[in-house]
Amino acid sequence: MKQRIITALILAPLVVWGVFELSIPLFIAAITAVSLIGFWEWTQFVEPKNRIVSLIPSVIVLGVSFVILPFDSASLSAAGSEYIWILLVGSIWWLAASALALTYPKSMVLWQNQRWMRHAFGMLSLIPFIWSVFLLRAEDSATEPYHGAKLVMFVCLLVWAADTGAYFSGKTFGKHKMAPKVSPNKTLEGLFGGVVLAMVVGWFASSLLSIHFVSLTVMLFITFVTVVISVLGDLVESMLKRVSNIKDSSNIIPGHGGVLDRIDSLMAAFPVFALLYLISQ
Secondary structure, X not given: OHHHHXXXXXXXXXXXXXXXXXXXXXXXXXXXXXXXXXXXXXXHXXXXXXXXXXXXXXXXXXXXXXXXXXXXXXXXXXXXXXXXXXXXXXXXXXXXXXXXXXXOXXXXXXXXXXXXXXXXXXXXXXXXXXHHHHHHHHOOOOOOOOHHHHHHHHHHHHHHHHXXXXXXXXXXXXXXXXXXXXXXXXXXXXXXXXXXXXXXXXXXXXXXXXOOOOOHHHHHHHHHHHHHHHHHHHHHHHHHHHHXXXXXXXXXXXXXXXXXXXXXXXXXXXXXXXXXXXXXX
């Protein structure tokens, strides 16, 4: 626990600094680098004996997305339909993946022995995440340089609040398991506590960060959906680790495991939030 706290105290300010102070090109480079580490960790879920070969398909598809889709600030800020489709695909994937996690182990027969599906799971998890973070960071960058950074920070605050609320409420009141075969410690009471705290944090953070929503109702709705999906997203990685007999995705972050262990909830939250936020404006 001590190592975990020390690492968090170092990483949290670094993340905040990067979100607000890195230029958009450097921010894109940083997110891409982190995601490539995530893809490498994902190879354990595909074929742990030949991880370099398992990495190639994901890198190729990610590279193709960079060739097809412009990633300059102006194009990202305009958020054309091609980007919205990526967010939609990512959001649909997380709904389907959540269903797989909630019905595990029955659902395992659909994909356990299908290596191509495990490849697809990784691409659907990380590529929409990457582009959703890009889109939010570049939002309205020409007229308000820090607006996009505030949006990215807002989503992070929602997920962190949900994790904190779920941990304490689950530990105190937890009785009804969400998916006992996947993660025995996650409960419906924890989910409820996480949602409540995240909505309170979202209410205050949207005002503090001057983030515009069409209405308070829309903000609360987007927050609610984002938080629920983020909690379920954590279950999806837990399911894959359980099937692959892996405790942590890696040990690259002392006390916290790997990159995927830290961004699993964010991978689910960002595409959903970005889709709902951008189409509601």
